[in-house]
Amino acid sequence: MAADPAPFGQEELVIIKVEEDEDIPWDPEPFSKPQPHTPLPALSWDPRLCFRSFRYEEAAGPREALAQLRELCRLWLRPEVHSKEQMLELLVLEQFLGILPPDTRVWVESQCPESGEEAVALVEDLAQIVSSFLWREWRKPS
Structure with missing residues (x-):
């Protein structure tokens, strides 16, 4: 599988930034001979x-x-x-994240939601956490 x-x-x-070292002359010889295939790491x-x-x-x-x-x-x-639905979901998710308040967006994006529904659940969870925190702070004795 x-x-x-x-x-x-x-x-x-x-x-990746490639810089040429001027002190070392470039030798084209290694490139003129066939080299065994070595797969490059995926960029x-x-x-x-x-x-x-x-x-x-x-x-x-x-x-x-x-x-x-x-x-x-x-x-x-x-x-x-x-599928078309998955591609649309990706576009809508990106747009949804873009309209969130900046602090909320940063936190939601850090959770890497894979769908709009997952992003909405994260926003709702964050709102509940903030609300609960504010309630506790308000109720603290002075």
Whole structure:
């Protein structure tokens, strides 16, 4: 049985900076000979963040910008793996999280809800915790 994929939309972004050391001459020789195949570690990045932060200036023109947005959206929503309902749920969940008060949003996002219903339950739980705390503080003897 195949392992379950990462939770929908929960991939991480990894940025790698490569610097060239000027003191060490570059030797193209190792690249001219066939090398045994060694799998590279999977780089983890968040297509949702790339989609949401994509800027027009990053593309060579309007057609390339649209094509890149389509590809990033496809990588984020993964229509080959997820149903239409799952993709809609992801979009609605993101929008719901975006309209929450900032402090609430930060806490709910830290709990990594996978659905809108789970996010609502977290907001309700947080409201109950805050309400209970405020009630206890108000009732404390002075």
